[in-house]
Structure formats: structure tokens, C-alpha cells
Amino acid sequence: MKRLLLAFALWLPALACAGTLQPLTAADVPALLQPPAHGARIVALWSLDCAYCEPNLEALARLQRANPHGVELVTVTTDSIALRAAIEARLRSMKMDGYPARAYAEASPERLNFLLDPDWGGETPRVLVIRADGSRRGLSGALTPAQLHKLLP
Amino acid sequence: MRCLLITLLCLLPLVASAHDGMRMEMPKGPELGASAAFDSHGRLYVVDAADGHVRLRHSDDDGRTLSAPVEVNATAERIYAEGENRPKIAFGPHDELYVSWSQPRAAPWTGFVRFARSPDRGEHFSEPLTVHHDRAEITHRFDALAVDGNGRIVVAWIDKRDLLATEARGKPYLGAAIYYSWSDDGGASFVPERKLIDQSCECCRIALARMPDGEVAAFFRGIYGDNIRDHAYAVLRADGRTSQVARATFSDWQIAGCPHHGPGLAIGADGIRHAVWYEAKGKPTIWYGQLDPGHAPKHPLAIAGAGAGHADVAVHGQTVWLAWNQVNADGYALMLRRSTDNGAHFDTPREIAHSSGAVGSPQLLLKQGRAFVAWNTAAGFRLVEVPR
Numbered sequence: 001m002k003r004l005l006l007a008f009a010l011w012l013p014a015l016a017c018a019g020t021l022q023p024l025t026a027a028d029v030p031a032l033l034q035p036p037a038h039g040a041r042i043v044a045l046w047s048l049d050c051a052y053c054e055p056n057l058e059a060l061a062r063l064q065r066a067n068p069h070g071v072e073l074v075t076v077t078t079d080s081i082a083l084r085a086a087i088e089a090r091l092r093s094m095k096m097d098g099y100p101a102r103a104y105a106e107a108s109p110e111r112l113n114f115l116l117d118p119d120w121g122g123e124t125p126r127v128l129v130i131r132a133d134g135s136r137r138g139l140s141g142a143l144t145p146a147q148l149h150k151l152l153p
Numbered sequence: 154m155r156c157l158l159i160t161l162l163c164l165l166p167l168v169a170s171a172h173d174g175m176r177m178e179m180p181k182g183p184e185l186g187a188s189a190a191f192d193s194h195g196r197l198y199v200v201d202a203a204d205g206h207v208r209l210r211h212s213d214d215d216g217r218t219l220s221a222p223v224e225v226n227a228t229a230e231r232i233y234a235e236g237e238n239r240p241k242i243a244f245g246p247h248d249e250l251y252v253s254w255s256q257p258r259a260a261p262w263t264g265f266v267r268f269a270r271s272p273d274r275g276e277h278f279s280e281p282l283t284v285h286h287d288r289a290e291i292t293h294r295f296d297a298l299a300v301d302g303n304g305r306i307v308v309a310w311i312d313k314r315d316l317l318a319t320e321a322r323g324k325p326y327l328g329a330a331i332y333y334s335w336s337d338d339g340g341a342s343f344v345p346e347r348k349l350i351d352q353s354c355e356c357c358r359i360a361l362a363r364m365p366d367g368e369v370a371a372f373f374r375g376i377y378g379d380n381i382r383d384h385a386y387a388v389l390r391a392d393g394r395t396s397q398v399a400r401a402t403f404s405d406w407q408i409a410g411c412p413h414h415g416p417g418l419a420i421g422a423d424g425i426r427h428a429v430w431y432e433a434k435g436k437p438t439i440w441y442g443q444l445d446p447g448h449a450p451k452h453p454l455a456i457a458g459a460g461a462g463h464a465d466v467a468v469h470g471q472t473v474w475l476a477w478n479q480v481n482a483d484g485y486a487l488m489l490r491r492s493t494d495n496g497a498h499f500d501t502p503r504e505i506a507h508s509s510g511a512v513g514s515p516q517l518l519l520k521q522g523r524a525f526v527a528w529n530t531a532a533g534f535r536l537v538e539v540p541r
Contacts, residue, residue, distance in 0.1 A: 049262065049356060051355065051411075107511050108480075108485070108512075108531075109511070110462065110480045110511075111481075111484065114460050114480045119437060119459050121412070121414060121462060123408060123410050123411060123412045123433065124413070126410075140408050141380070141408035141409040141410035142410060
């Protein structure tokens, strides 16, 4: 019973975190853009109103699953976190709810765009690749297999 | 121990319930999508959306004070009021007031184009009607509204019926299509819509402008080849003739995505087509140019770069104004450039207003040769007169 309880207690926070949408404010941006300890962090920007975003997210998830130790994947929707229910539903339907997920929580979304990537005009999907060596790259549009391959550390 | 387990088990539904009861909602970001226009008496009208109503306000002192709002649609409905997909306003030859908007339907990316009219300067509005005859629950959104020289009301929008029909046959189809319709009876009814072109961009506003001969021209983002998102130009024929569509920008920006960034168009009395558009083949850039459909634009000028967005253009005589939003880490600047030689040269960019909160797309308006920028900000609607 004790072991079962321990397992259950350990599993509960995991259940609570996976798919729990977190807000992204201007103050959170520096931490999100901090280089990872190793490999690469992929920040996948998407929006509810972007039909190209779904296949792009799914392709990034496949890439991450194939490289679980080298690639950290975070999804960020440019839609307001006030749309939590719709965003979480879409993340679930895309089977993306297992990844850390953020949603804009800033009154001026374009300002957040600018802080995340000054060379980004707000088009979606947008992928930011942040590598352990501190280098950073932004790519717009659904990525081709060749572009996806180049994301690998 | 058992108690703790029971407590944990009780907590479980709470955790799980956070994922239940999902329903599709509209983006509720700052809904600052608004449009403004002067009528022939110089009264300013503004339309935006609040609580399921398109609301109309007016000002007789160039925007310093606004009237109490009038509800355009008496019965509340859902309304798109984002930057690129905002309610529109236009006037008939005798100041009849016309309003259009896009109404979200239940499924994502769907909508109906709606229209209402007022014969008495906004005191009363007709029951809204749906402009298109097609009633499929698909995209008919991003409406654009204009009145031609004969008083015809022209509405164009982005439509996905051909995408769905083509995909149902197992064939690929990039983007959406542009459809348009018009009303010959002052907005009581609209003729069955016709397709202007296949394979337009899905989420960029359509710019409409009246030509010197009174016809209405459209400038919009299309798709060329493998997701090259350049722009097209066409005169929207309302006389049975076929509209000829020609590619009008040649930036070769390739993106399998949503630019969320439509162009602007203003046509001078001399017929020169002054245009602004956005592309990010290299760095993000807003361009000015004079359209020469079928060929590259004349007098191209990169007017703004990173952080600049949603430009508009206006022309009066030899003066051309360009306005756009410039975002930076502190908020937004409303930027302006002016040419006094019909677009051959522009002065240096200058900031004419600032907002620390969110803003909608700027819209250049003219009144007796004076230029104003309608700028909807989180702190309220502003009409900024352009310094002479």
C-alpha cells in the first residue's frame, strides 16, 4: 500500500504539470531564451488561427521524441491565456499536451513578439532554436524535413 | 494512510477536470479592431465591437469627444475584431452608412460575412444580412467594404469553399480564395458571389480603393508556386465583365504559414496606385511602391523594418502619407512618412503618437486635404492629426 501510495503521489504532480498551460509575460522572456545546459531548446510559436501550425508542431514533437536528450520542446501560443480552455483543447487534440506549454499573458502581444525575436513580424508558425552555445535562430513557416533536420544539435 | 490516499483520489478529478468541458472560443486578446471614416459633412464615424455588438460612435470635433455608442446589430452575435479582421464602415453617395464584419462560426477558422445599413446617419440600422449565398460552415472572413462611383456596395472576402472541395477530391490546394459580391439596391440584397481568384493567403486583410473612374480595385496577398506569398491586383468588375487578376509584387517571400499581415492601397486622381505591403524574405520589411500590375512596382522604397507592422497609405493631390505601428520594448509608436512629389521621395520617419498599451492597426483618413490617423489603443480611440 505504501509503495502504491508513493507511486501515486509521485505521479500526481506529473499529471498536474503535463498540459498545464502557463502564462508568458514580458518578464518571463529572458528565462525562456536562456541557453539550455546542453543540446537545443525549440520554442514553437503557434496560434489557434493558423492551420499550418498543427502539422508543424507535430513534426517538432516527432523530432523531439527521436532526440529526447538533445532537444527540449516548449510550445508558446500567441493567443491570450484568457483562451485557456480552447488552447488546452487544441493542444490535446494535437497530442501536444505532454510538452511544457505557454500562452501570451501580455496586453500588447506584438511587444511580446518583439521581445522574443526582434526579427519576427508575427507570422506563424515561428520556431526559435536556442542552443547551449548561446546561438539563436528564428524560422518562419511550417518547416520542411531538411529544415527540421538542421535543427538538431 | 488510507485517509491520505482517499484525499489524493479526491484531488484527482480536480486535476483531470482542468482538461474537460472544452469548447471552441474566439481569441479574446485585446480586441482593438476598429475602422473609422469621415462622412461628406466631416463627421467622423468609428466602428468596433463590444459584447457581441458592432457599435458605432461619431465625433463632430475630429475625435476629441465621441458620442455614446449605437448598436449596429440589435441581437448580439460573435464578431471578429482583431487587427486584420475588423468591422468596416463606408458611405453611400448620400451619406448612407454601411457596416460589414465577419462573424465567427462554431468551428475554428470559419465565419460569415455580415452587413447592415443605416439611412439616417446611424440612428437606425437594418437587420444584419449575410452577404454570401453560400451557407457552408467554412471560412468566409476578412471582409473588405467599399462603395463604387455608381453607389454600388462592393464586399470582398477570403473564402475556403474551393479548398474544401478540392481536398475532398484528394487534390492539394494551397491557401484560400478571394470572392466578392455587390449590392445594386443600396444594401437591401447582394448578388450571388463570384470568385476573383484561387489560392489567396488565408489570413491577410484585403485592401480596396476606388479608382478615378469610380470602379473598386483590390490589392491582396496571393500564393504563387510553392507558397510564395506575393500580392495581386484586380479591378472588381460589377458589370458582367471578368476581373483580370495580375501579380503586382515580386518579393518572392516563401512561407508555409500565416503572415497575418495584409497590404494597403490608395489610388490618386491621376490613377497612380500607391501601395504598402509587408514581406520577410530576409529581414521583416514594409515596402511602399506604385503598382504596375504584371510588373514590379515602381518607386519601391523600404519604409520600415523590424518591429514595424500594419501600414496604411493615403493620397491627396501630390501628397502621399504612410503610417504604421512600430513596436519596441516600451510599447508602440505611431510612425509617419510623407511625400510631396507623388511618392517619388519620402521624408524621414517620425513618431506622431505613442502608446504603452496595445494598439490596433492604424488607418489613414482624409478630410478636405488634411490627413488624420485613426488609432485604436487600449487607452481608447484616438484620431491623430498629421502635422503639416
